[in-house]
Amino acid sequence: MSTLGVTPSDIRDAGFGLAIPGGTTVDAQIQKLIDKAEERLLAAVPSIPRRIAAGTLPAALAKGVVEDMVLRVIKNPRALRQMGVDDFQATIDTAVSSGALYVTGDERALLAPPLRGAVGSVRIGLPGWRLPGA
Known part of the structure; x- marks a missing residue:
């Protein structure tokens, strides 16, 4: 049973x-x-279960990412990038773009914990260094 509760029926429903x-x-x-897919997603963003339990991340959002990951493989399991008809030709995509189970950068960003704290700059130079007249 999956950690996020995704089932094969959910995959069929999400198959559009x-x-x-x-x-x-x-x-x-x-x-x-x-x-x-769940193992890879939780390895990429380990805080998902804790944040779902705390109510700071909708479970449906994480489930949707798992569904999308699985559907990428189901839609193109042989990783075909190009196919011909006459004198059949096929080009297999060896890149991550198809046929592989992976978390995209956009999906990772969607599920990443929000940034906290102040954002500022880092002072460069020796300690106590100042511009003349500053």
Whole structure:
């Protein structure tokens, strides 16, 4: 069972018209992707469970990121970037952009804890150093 409560049924519902077959074998494969996605997401942003429990992060937001991660793989499991028809050609994408289970920078930023404290500048120079006349 997933930490965030994402199920294969949730993945099908989030698929926006994508025909994902049913059955115990497919559901087991989807569940494995869900578990991997959650592990990677929690490794990237470890504060997620604590912030959900505290009510400072909506659980639906984290669940949505897991759904998006899994759907990227389901939509393009063979990592095809380009396909031809006559004299069939296929280009496999070896970059992270497709076919891989990953957290995007935007997703990480969406779930990152808010910055706290003052933002300022760092003084450069030797201690006690001042501009003449300052």
